[in-house]
Amino acid sequence: MSTLSIHDLRKSYGALEVLRDINLEARQGEFIALVGPSGCGKSTLLGMIAGLETVSSGQIRIDGRLVNDVAPRDRDIAMVFQSYALYPTMTVRENMAFGMESRGVPRAEQESAIRRVAALLQIEPLLNRKPSQLSGGQRQRVAMGRALVRDPKLFLFDEPLSNLDAKLRVEMRTEIKKLHHRVAKTTIYVTHDQVEAMTLASRIAVMHRGVLQQFDEPQAIYERPANLFVAGFMGSPSMNVLPAVVASLDGGPAVEVLDGLAVLPLPPGTPLPKAPGQPVILGLRPEHFVVPHRAQPEQTVLGRLRADVEVVEPTGSETMVVLRLGSKEITARYEPVDAPRVGETVEILVDMAKACLFDPATERLL
């Protein structure tokens, strides 16, 4: 049974349609990330699940119950806001107790819930402080604590880490993951950061311009992006895209890139996505490029390219190299020891078994 199910959901402000045909479901205990660039409608969708935005049409069900017109307080949800939204005049304890007080939970029960959650999040020493006396990371914890005390069916997170500095953000990301493992509550997590989505979620919903682009497990989204938008948005550096034409090589299927600059084989037996001579778009992730001497025996479908090195960007654990291929630039991942120098011309292999092909007209995966 799914905790949250969303069916054909639509939202418009007058003539402006901000969300359309959203279909999603979250199973018990799942961690769903809603990810997309700003303005894609992900926060609006979260607001609709919370009951802070009205539903134009479609259905939202929590634990099977239709909640379209149910007030936020009666939806059995808790939410963590980007700004934390801690009540500034109340202490941490009062902040955590506020929701329970509103619902008339007995005082002894409130106290034990606060103690339990404070221990879980290690915020006991902060209970009597005001939000203004807390650091960013502590506020973040308290905001989560306030959501946790009520033991709701559904947790909603609205970009909870985007106000933290980079180092703290990574720490808190791990904290949230640990926390989710421990409490195993169904969670909907909005973020614009694809790394956050990849690391935290059990499934990711990628959104763009009010439309759900793909809803799948992180690895599937990364390896088989449903369209060019998802391909470009998920993964850093982005997937390289090259215009190509369906061709054949040694009798097998292949694509020809950059006006015949190179012909790259497709895995044998691949049904031709289009008739030979038709244009396609070839998507290659930076790690799909292989230095010739590192090619593994199981990597049998390899294409070969020659390119000029334009930029070398070491990150320590790996080195990103921008290569010029005719009129196009592509980014390839190198082991630091293999990294070429700027100005060199290198030969590099492409693991075509992992390549993605897209339709240039519909931008969909073929």
Added chain:
Amino acid sequence: MADATLVRDFDPLATGSAARRVRSKALVYALLTLFAAFYLLPIGIVLLNSFRELPDIARTGFFAVPETLTLQPWREALTSFCLAGACEGIRPFYLNSILMAVPATIISTAFGLLNGYILSMWRFRGSEWVFGFVTLGVFLPAQMTLLPWAYVLGNAGLTNTIWGLILIHTVQGLAFTTLFCRNYFVNIPDDLIKAARIDGAGFWRIFRKIVLPLSPPIVIVTVIWQFTGIWNDFLYGVVFSSGDRQPITSALIALTAGATSVRHHNVEAAATILAAIPPLLIYLFGGKYFVRGLTQGAVK
């Protein structure tokens, strides 16, 4: 509430030479002293006259150093001077002013808070228009409202009553209090209200537990503004009250316009200062917050 500071981080004088710093400081203080003296002079003269014997004033005029000092004018002003038919000094009128200004201040501030809360956090279709019309009241000259008020008070049976004046000042003040509170509350983040909604709080609970505790700065501003405005009001008092129902400001006129041939300048001076004390006290205690509230207005 974040501590507001009126000291600028950047000191422009620090960028000049030492000599220039000294010259500039000297000039600034000389000017300030001059203006302060200029501004304080009338109050000083009134204060001095309130301690002088009447013959002394008659002989040497207003602008003179007192020959002897006496508290008699103060005693008279407070207890025995005859005004509007009674010989109890200004006390009854003082009481009238308090009975008028305190409730009118409290009621208009309370409604201003509520209006501001609704117009900033519970916006409805057309609420911007409502707000626009309410603030229009800020720009209406009081004289324009005299006839309508005469009509209203007459029909409500409140002519020449303290309640009539309370009603007038409450309604006239709403434009200001609503404007102040609404502009303060729009700076309270929406997320707080959303979080409270999810936490199960309703309209009144959010108002009481979240909005009001954030409001002291704007309450102080509104109370100072309203109290001084109402206390110092002269127009409505003169027009809509008479005899022993008058507030102190309009009663003071009776001091000077008495039928007696001899004017008691020293008693007038003492009564004027007494009448000015409450707003002064309010400024003294709340002035710091007043300036903050008017300039800051942000909730952090």
